[in-house]
Amino acid sequence: MGLLGVPGLRLLLPSPLRASLLVLRARCFPSRWAMFGFASYYGDHMVLQKEPAGAVVWGYGEPGAAVTVVLSGAGGLVVMKKTAQVKGPSGTWTTVLDPMDQGGPYALTAGQGSENVTLRDVYFGDVWLCSGQSNMAMTVLQIANASQELAAAARYPYVRIFAAAPARSNVELDDLERIDLPWSIPTAENLGHGNFTYFSAVCWLLGRYLYEALRYPLGLVEAAWGGTPIEAWSSPRALRACGLLGDAERAHLGGGKRGTPELPFCFNHAKLVPEGVASSPQTPSVLWNAMIHPLLNMTLRGVAWYQGEANTFLHTDQYNCTFPALIADWRQAFHAGSVGQTELLLPFGFVQLSTYRQQGPADSFARLRWHQTADLGVVPNARMPGTFMAVAMDLGDERSPYGSVHPRDKQNVAHRLQLGARAVAYGEKNVIFQGPYPTRAVLEVTRGLLNITYSQELVWRRRDMRAFEVCCSSPPSPCGWLPAPVVAVESRRVTLALAGCGGLVLALRYAWAEWPCDYQSCVLYNSWGLPAPPFLLDALDAGETPGRSQPAGGREMLLLPGSWFSRGI
Secondary structure: OOHHHOOOHHHHOOHHHHHHHHHHHHHHOOHHHOOOEEOOOOOOOOEEEOOOOOOEEEEEOOOOOEEEEEEEOHHHOEEEEEEEEOEOOOOEEEEEOOOOOOEEEEEEEEEEOOEEEEEEEEEEEEEEEEEEOHHHHOEHHHOOOHHHHHHHHHHOOOEEEEEEOOOOOOOEOOOOOOEEEEEEOOOHHHHOOOOOOOOEHHHHHHHHHHHHHHOOOEEEEEEEOOOOOHHHHOOHHHHHHOOOOOHHHHHHOHHHOEOOOOOOOOEEOOEEOOOOOOOOOOOOOHHHHHHHHHHOOOOOOEEEEEOOHHHHOOOHHHHHHHHHHHHHHHHHHHHHHOOOOOOOOOOEEEEOOOOOOOOOOOOHHHHHHHHOOOOOOOOOOOOOOOEEEEOOOOOOOOOOOOOOOOOOOOHHHHHHHHHHHHHHHOOOOOOOOOOOOEEEEEEEOOOOEEEEEEOOOOEEOOOOOOOEEEEOOOOOOOOOEEEOOEEEEOOOEEEEEOOOOOOOOOEEEEOOOOOOOOOOOOOEEOOOOOEOOOEEEEEEEOOOOOOOOOOOOOEEEEEEOOOHHHHOO
C-alpha cells in the first residue's frame, strides 16, 4: 500500500514532498495509515555524525513491525546492518549506527516487510546546529561580498546544508512540521534563496572555515527565526530554573505536556497547510517545542548560537541565568535524545551582540553582552563550561540596508567562531580564539593613575577618551561613571588617568556602550586581530590578601566580576 492508502503513490513523490507528507501523516492520520520511512530531516546528501559517536537514525512504521537498516558502500557492499522494532502507539523506530570514520558516499536503506526506502549520497562527518534570531537567519545573499561568496559555493560539495522552516507549537513535537531546505549540496541558489530565509551566512561560513581546517564532511542544520527572544527557544524546564515560568505561562503552554496539538484541518485545496497554532513566535517555549525538540534524536558535534537582540527589550538582566540555563538544558536534552551519543558537554559557541545605534543612550546592549558571559566577561568559565564566543561589537554597519542591527560582515563573525570551535570543540592547543582580558590592576594614588595588566600582547588601534570608565561612588549610591583616558599602552599594560576620582576606585568598565566603536576600530586588540571583549569589573583593595604583596608606590586592586556592583548595573 502506498502513501495515504494509494498503491504506488509513494514512488512518484520527490523526497522533500515525501518528508512533508510524513509529518502530515503523523499529525493528521492514525497509525494504521502510517507511511513507512525515515523521519523528516533524513534525506539524500545528508551528513551523519562520525566517530567516536554513533549516528541515531529513526523513522515511522507499522507498530510491532521489524525494521532493518542497512548501510552500504561502493558497489552495494554492506557495511553494517541493524534491526529495530516499531513502537506503538507512536509508530516510530530508532536505531544507533556503529561509529563510522569520516567519508562516503554511502546508501542508507530502511526496510519493513516488502517496503524499502533508500537515502543516497550520505556522508559521515561532523554535524553542527545553528540557531538564533535574524542575524543567524541572514542569508549569504545579504552579506558583504555576497556575489563572491555565492560563486565559491561549488568549491565545497562536502559541506552539506539543511534548513528547518520557522514553526511554533504550544506542545513539544517529535518531528519537524516543515522544512525550508532538505539536505542539499551547496549552490548559489540555495545559499542565497532570499532575505532572512536560507541559508544562514554565519552557519555556512562557520562550516566552510571548519571544513578548510578539518578537511572532512560537515553537515549544517539551520533552525532560526528573526525577532525571537531566548524564552521562545527555552524549554519550560530551563525557564523554571530562572523563575520565568509563571502559572499563566504554564497554562498557556499546556503544562509542558508532550503531544501534538489538534489541527483544525489538514488539507486545503490539496495543499499542505501550516500548523494551526495561535501563539506568536515570541511566546515562551514555542520554538523549543517546534524547532529544537524535534531534532533531539540527532547526534550533534556542536551548536552555534546568534541571538540576544530581542532580549535587550525583554528580561535583559535575567539573561545571565536564561542563557546558561538554555545551554545546560539543550545539552542534557540532546544527550538523552540521542541515547548518549551527543556528548553531555556539547560544545556551544555564540556571537556576542554587535551594535545597534551610534548615539544610543541606553546601555541594554552593553548589559546583554555582559550577561551573555554569565557576568564573567570571558568564556569558557565556571558557569559556562565548554563554550566559546565571537566578539562582534567592532563590526557595526550603520549603512546596512537591513538596519544597523544587522551588520553585513559575517565573515569576521564566522572566522572568530571557528577559532573558538577549533580550540574548545576540537582541542587545538595553539589556536588563539579570544582577545586580551584584564588580569591585574594597580592604583597609583599619588599620580592619579590606574595600571591594568592584560592576558595578551596588546595592539592599540585608536585613542578614545571614553572607552574606559571608572566608578568612584560608594554603594548604595548610583555610580557616576567618569572617563578614564588612556595615557600609555605598553606590551601588556594600559595606564589610565583618574582625574576627579582620587584614591576611590570602586569599579572599572570598558566598551560599555550600544555602539562602542566604528568598524574594526575599538581601542584594544591582540596581534591576531581579535578585539578585547567588553567588561564590567569591581575594583576592590587587595589589602592583606594572602599571597599578594603591594607593589612599590601603588595599591593593588582585585578585579572581581559578578559582585555587588556588577549585579546592580
